[in-house]
Amino acid sequence: xxxxxxxxxxxxxxxxxxxxxxxxxxxxxxxxxxxxxxxxxxxxxxxxxxxxxxxxxxxxxxxxxxxxxxxxxxxxxxxxxxxxxxxxxxxxxxxxxxxxxxxxxxxxxxxxxxxxxxxxxxxxxxxxxxxxxxxxxxxxxxxxxxxxxxxxxxxxxxxxxxxxxxxxxxxxxxxxxxxxxxxxxxxxxxxxxxxxxxxxxxxxxxxxxxxxxxxxxxxxxxxxxxxxxxxxxxxxxxxxxxxxxxxxxxxxxxxxxxxxxxxxxxxxxxxxxxxxxxxxxxxxxxxxxxxxxxxxxxxxxxxxxxxxxxxxxxxxxxxx
Amino acid sequence: xxxxxxxxxxxxxxxxxxxxxxxxxxxxxxxxxxxxxxxxxxxxxxxxxxxxxxxxxxxxxxxxxxxxxxxxxxxxxxxxxxxxxxxxxxxxxxxxxxxxxxxxxxxxxxxxxxxxxxxxxxxxxxxxxxxxxxxxxxxxxxxxxxxxxxxxxxxxxxxxxxxxxxxxxxxxxxxxxxxxxxxxxxxxxxxxxxxxxxxxxxxxxxxxxxxxxxxxxxxxxxxxxxxxxxxxxxxxxxxxxxxxxxxxxxxxxxxxxxxxxxxxxxxxxxxxxxxxxxxxxxxxxxxxxxxxxxxxxxxxxxxxxxxxxxxxxxxx
Numbered sequence: 309x310x311x312x313x314x315x316x317x318x319x320x321x322x323x324x325x326x327x328x329x330x331x332x333x334x335x336x337x338x339x340x341x342x343x344x345x346x347x348x349x350x351x352x353x354x355x356x357x358x359x360x361x362x363x364x365x366x367x368x369x370x371x372x373x374x375x376x377x378x379x380x381x382x383x384x385x386x387x388x389x390x391x392x393x394x395x396x397x398x399x400x401x402x403x404x405x406x407x408x409x410x411x412x413x414x415x416x417x418x419x420x421x422x423x424x425x426x427x428x429x430x431x432x433x434x435x436x437x438x439x440x441x442x443x444x445x446x447x448x449x450x451x452x453x454x455x456x457x458x459x460x461x462x463x464x465x466x467x468x469x470x471x472x473x474x475x476x477x478x479x480x481x482x483x484x485x486x487x488x489x490x491x492x493x494x495x496x497x498x499x500x501x502x503x504x505x506x507x508x509x510x511x512x513x514x515x516x517x518x519x520x521x522x523x524x525x526x527x528x529x530x531x532x533x534x535x536x537x538x539x540x541x542x543x544x545x546x547x548x549x550x551x552x553x554x555x556x557x558x559x560x561x562x563x564x565x566x567x568x569x570x571x572x573x574x575x576x577x578x579x580x581x582x583x584x585x586x587x588x589x590x591x592x593x594x595x596x597x598x599x600x601x602x603x604x605x606x607x608x609x610x611x612x613x614x615x616x617x618x619x620x621x622x623x624x625x626x627x628x
Numbered sequence: 629x630x631x632x633x634x635x636x637x638x639x640x641x642x643x644x645x646x647x648x649x650x651x652x653x654x655x656x657x658x659x660x661x662x663x664x665x666x667x668x669x670x671x672x673x674x675x676x677x678x679x680x681x682x683x684x685x686x687x688x689x690x691x692x693x694x695x696x697x698x699x700x701x702x703x704x705x706x707x708x709x710x711x712x713x714x715x716x717x718x719x720x721x722x723x724x725x726x727x728x729x730x731x732x733x734x735x736x737x738x739x740x741x742x743x744x745x746x747x748x749x750x751x752x753x754x755x756x757x758x759x760x761x762x763x764x765x766x767x768x769x770x771x772x773x774x775x776x777x778x779x780x781x782x783x784x785x786x787x788x789x790x791x792x793x794x795x796x797x798x799x800x801x802x803x804x805x806x807x808x809x810x811x812x813x814x815x816x817x818x819x820x821x822x823x824x825x826x827x828x829x830x831x832x833x834x835x836x837x838x839x840x841x842x843x844x845x846x847x848x849x850x851x852x853x854x855x856x857x858x859x860x861x862x863x864x865x866x867x868x869x870x871x872x873x874x875x876x877x878x879x880x881x882x883x884x885x886x887x888x889x890x891x892x893x894x895x896x897x898x899x900x901x902x903x904x905x906x907x908x909x910x911x912x913x914x915x916x917x918x919x920x921x922x923x924x925x926x927x928x929x930x931x932x933x934x935x936x937x938x939x940x941x942x943x944x
Binding site for chain 1: 769
């Protein structure tokens with residue numbers, strides 16, 4: 309859910325143009341549901357609906373508009389039961405065409421969805437592409453994703469998820485020995501071309517997230533998944549750890565660190581930033597620092613700082 | 629809004645005079661004595677912002693003198709404005725679009741996707757079986773993206789400061805942008821670099837300042853098939869560049885590189901598109917991987933490791 313922001317005039321106009329077709333399509337809808345659909349607060353929705361009733365066709369030759377020249381709603385329903393019903397409409401009933409950018413955003417999303425095995429077939433995608441092209445008011449800017457071909461592990465996980473059975477596999481976490489896991493799949497997260505399986509781990513008896521590149525020997529079991537309906541916690545939270553780390557870098561390096569800083573508290577002074585965050589595993593810091601080749605300095609914990617120097621030195625030793 | 633309703637309802641169009649004296653909003657201003665000049669300015673502004681929202685406002689000029697706008701009539705042709713009557717979306721299509729529209733992390737694209745979905749759902753919200761179990765995400769952190777997208781849509785030449793790794797200061801590039809491409813999790817803009825008159829692909833993370841749209845435009849036909857050309861170009865680069873690596877089995881490096889690797893006589897061969905980014909990745913693996921060749925890549929990895937060691941107090 310997006311954050312609720314105050315509406316600026318152009319946003320409001322864009323929403324109003326979509327509001328009429330939405331309300332007519334719904335027939336009767338609660339204030340709360342409509343507000344949710346439009347990402348506004350119920351109060352903002354009420355005021356949008358109220359404004360609608362002063363909109364209408366131009367008056368004729370100096371006369372004021374007649375009542376049926378204006379949009380109207382059932383005021384009793386709105387005031388007493390927070391329900392919206394349009395009782396008179398003077399146009400705008402059919403949804404506007406998609407803007408080029410709206411079409412582009414959906415087309416790019418479709419390319420990503422298409423990389424998921426079993427979600428939609430070629431015909432479905434082709435039909436959608438044609439409809440979006442015809443339904444857009446301008447030619448969208450081409451936004452192209454290079455998606456990777458699906459490998460056997462991804463295929464099997466998708467299959468297990470659909471069939472609702474547990475999977476078993478060997479898991480190799482970074483800097484740890486391999487373990488054998490049985491997991492009830494709950495959700496597959498796909499980000500930056502990486503696939504993550506979130507599910508109920510029989511070994512840990514808890515929800516866990518597994519990077520599929522670290523998974524091998526995956527098999528579908530005959531065990532019905534009993535945690536498939538489990539509320540999946542926000543998967544970003546599952547990585548938060550106990551070690552408090554502090555790193556230092558030039559302010560303009562921050563974009564290079566990407567989502568690493570999402571949960572960090574940031575302190576910038578004269579172009580130098582110090583970020584403090586929790587990490588699950590302090591060994592991961594040496595990989596972070598080496599990747600940035602001298603642009604990112606690990607300050608704390610002291611052991612992690614030493615580990616970075618040793619890590620880099622061990623790497624260099626291979627070239628002597 | 630009153631303006632849109634009025635302009636859609638008319639077939640032959642309304643003159644500016646009619647609009648300013650009869651459409652609510654202008655009419656009250658007009659009756660309370662606002663100057664004609666102020667009203668016309670208001671009308672021009674409203675017209676522009678509606679066009680910005682994708683409302684096609686048509687100007688029907690004088691046949692004899694098309695430049696004479698005094699008697700011009702304005703209207704919104706509903707065929708241009710509305711989703712075509714014969715477009716319907718099946719429940720399966722809506723389910724897929726809902727999944728597709730939800731991929732964008734918080735950005736201009738997520739707002740656009742939600743707004744596009746709303747319009748489609750207004751035709752009839754039919755999803756009976758949502759696609760669950762999959763949560764694909766696309767992240768978009770590059771501030772250059774929206775301006776480039778706008779420039780592509782309107783086929784306008786852009787300039788932006790571009791910082792190549794190893795160069796001390798950014799250099800301004802002049803580009804006809806043709807497509808935006810995500811490759812290996814990073815966003816690029818593909819276009820024609822007007823200073824070298826050749827196709828180029830720029831990494832958005834290296835666009836270090838604002839993207840400026842210039843007045844110069846280019847033939848939109850150049851955009852056709854640009855995305856495919858960009859991908860083919862990146863694939864060709866990856867084909868030409870390949871590194872020979874020795875990897876310690878069972879390590880993080882072995883795991884992460886395996887997906888991209890081909891077995892070789894002495895280790896593995898891994899293609900790459902950008903030597904700087906690949907050197908970053910290989911440096912992160914520390915002692916888990918050794919670069920055999922090319923020398924260029926090998927030297928860059930060594931530089932990164934040495935700088936990292938020195939920054940953290942040197943060798944123990």
